[in-house]
Amino acid sequence: MSRSVETRTRRETVDVVIVGAGFAGLSAADRLVNTGASVMVIEGRDRVGGRSYTGEVAGVKVDLGATWVSPRHTAIRDLAARVGCTTTSQFATGRNVQWLAGKRREYTGTIPPVSPAGVVDMARVQMALEKLVGTIDVEAAWESPDAAKLDSISFGEWLDRKRALPSTRALMTLVSKVQWGSSPGDVSLLHALRYIRAVGGISHMLDVENGQQQDRIAETTQEVARRLAEQLGDRVVLNSPVRRIVQDGQGVTVHTGTATIQAKHAIVTAAPAHRSDIEFEPALSETAEGLTKTWRMGALSKALVAYETPFWRADGLSGESVTDTGTVFITFDVSPQDGPGILMAFCDPRVFDGFSPKLRRERVLEQLATLYGSQAESPIDYTDHCWGTDTFAPGGPNPAAPPYATMTYAGALTEPHGRIEWAGTETAGEWAGCMNGAVLTGQRAAERIIARLRKESAS
Ligand SMILES: Cc1cc2nc3c(=O)[nH]c(=O)nc-3n(C[C@H](O)[C@H](O)[C@H](O)COP(=O)(O)OP(=O)(O)OC[C@H]3O[C@@H](n4cnc5c(N)ncnc54)[C@H](O)[C@@H]3O)c2cc1C
Known part of the structure; x- marks a missing residue:
């Protein structure tokens, strides 16, 4: 045969x-x-x-590519369990940090706080987006009602038509950079809706608890x-x-x-x-x-920075942050149970990939210091990975x-x-x-x- x-x-x-x-x-x-x-x-x-790739920082194995599994990701969870790997919860205790429009603020919850008008606007735009997501045929998005119309504009143009406020736009840009490794203007609205539908909606996409960032694979x-x-x-x-x-x-x-x-x-x-x-x-x-x-x-690069201890926790911070300026735009605390403190930083490839390793490190540390104070400038180890300039099969997370x-x-x-x-x-x-x-x-x-x-x- x-x-x-x-x-x-x-x-x-x-x-x-x-x-x-x-x-x-x-x-x-x-x-x-x-x-x-x-x-x-x-x-x-x-x-x-492939797009799952292990690196090492301060002797700890870390994810340079794919990291999190949601409670609903049963196929990868079953596989992980079968080969003897375990999950560990994403650390999310404490206040998050935002650095938006030049201001540093601390907050709790998934969505960073903005002005009262900004909160209302974010809810309005998210609701409109979810309504469209609900129309998408997950198996064949291109056969959904209005698919041709939805594919004729970019996600960015849709935000324009919705007259999204700058704060809403800033948050949607972060979503776009994480999911498609690109700005909203580069991605078709239908493509964006297909991916949001595929992962169970915008809240499931963004959340830690009960969401896509709930757990990591410990190994x-x-x-x-x-x-x-x-x-x-x-x-x-x-x-x-x-x-x-x-x-x-x-x-x-x-x-x-x-x-x-x-x-x-x-x-x-x-x-x-x-x-x-x-x-x-x-x-x-x-x-x-x-x-x-x-x-x-698209492309999304990552830096992992290790410190003697997760010092931000002592200040009541979770290690989760969002920023709209510079190289780093999101951070998470991926410290092991016992050992050094480790921050994972999502980096914008346009101001990261192709730079010298020294410059990349400097840029990341400088920005972590704006989020977490001067202690962030003295790591015990650092590593990163540029997905956009991989020599073979570059790019990711997604097209x-x-x-x-x-x-x-x-x-x-x-x-x-x-x-x-x-x-x-x-x-x-x-x-x-x-x-x-x-x-x-x-x-x-x-x-x-x-x-x-x-x-x-x-x-
Ligand atoms: C930075 C980053 C963060 C991510 N975060 C998450 C996350 O937190 N959670 C999550 O679930 N997913 C995440 N992802 C996405 C996840 O990694 C992918 O969805 C998944 O790994 C894709 O698996 P795959 O087998 O479809 O493709 P790939 O992993 O891309 O595997 C395809 C393989 O084909 C090989 N290949 C390509 N062309 C050829 C050729 N001509 N000859 C031989 N071999 C070839 C490639 O080298 C590659 O190994 C992330 C990805 C990136 C890059």
Whole structure:
């Protein structure tokens, strides 16, 4: 039933070749292996995990990419538990800090306090947004009522039309920078609504308690992927960017720089923009090609700064902050139970990626000092990661699809290309944009291939 696989270093047989060893690819492999199919996972990077990536600061393992799981992210939670990883609550005790319009203030709750008029305006705009979110078909946003109209303007233009006050706009800009790694003006309104709908609404998107930021994986999120890959053993091959996929009526042939792998079917889990790094023969449809060209990845970078102690807690602060100026725009306290204090800072790639490591560090520390005082200028360790300038498969957390790109091209997210099924968090309905969505799409693509293999062997 399997086809022959030949590489310079190994000769095997596989039924299915999977491109990408992020959560989607590894979950697909896991499901296929459990049904007895032979599998190879080909990863371009020198590590598994994709947008989940572990760093180290002051001897503590930290998340440089994906970090949080919500109580409703059951697929990634189940997977984490299965490989022996545990969750830890996001620290959220104390007052948060805001630095908006040049003023520092402390507050409690998710939404930073603004003037009474600002509070009313924020509620008005959020309500209007939620109303539109409620109209979105989570499995096929482009088939929602009014989809064409919603895709014809950017999220930013919609805020303009709503006459959102500057304070509301500042907060929505933070949402946009975190979710799509881009400003509201760069993202289609339909695209934004699709992602908000996928993660259960704006409150679930922003909240810590009962929301998307409720828990972290204590061992780091990449460790979940690493342990799953360990179970898959030498089926996972690293350092092998896939350059070309050729298919005919019999099967697919996947070419990397150093190997040629044949299989009956393929699953490609690269984000839509990165599908364009692969040459397909026969070529992708015009729509599928358009998807890869228009769904560019946004970027969101991170710095992790370690101190002897979480000194801000002594001042009654949670370590959570939002700012509208400079490099850092959000911080969280990700300190371990016992050990140093660690602040995670979300950094705007436009004033971070591509700067020297020294300048990046200076910028982050300078800004942390405006939020937490001069103690923040004396860390015991520092690390960061620029997702926008990654040498392979750069960008994240999510694509920043501009107006018209969803109506025209999103149908190609999941439409199979002959013997190729697509997976990856972008192809999810519910939980698109999260690790949870990635796991679900890997499992779904595996099920589709299993059905195709059964049909083929029965005929
Ligand atoms: C800074 C940041 C913060 C985030 N925070 C969170 C969070 O808190 N919670 C959450 O749930 N999610 C978060 N995410 C999103 C989360 O990381 C992703 O949704 C999820 O990891 C996507 O998994 P995936 O398998 O679909 O894609 P990826 O992780 O991108 O995996 C795809 C893999 O394919 C590989 N690949 C691409 N092209 C090729 C090729 N040609 N040949 C071989 N291999 C290839 C890539 O190297 C990659 O390893 C965050 C992401 C970032 C970047």
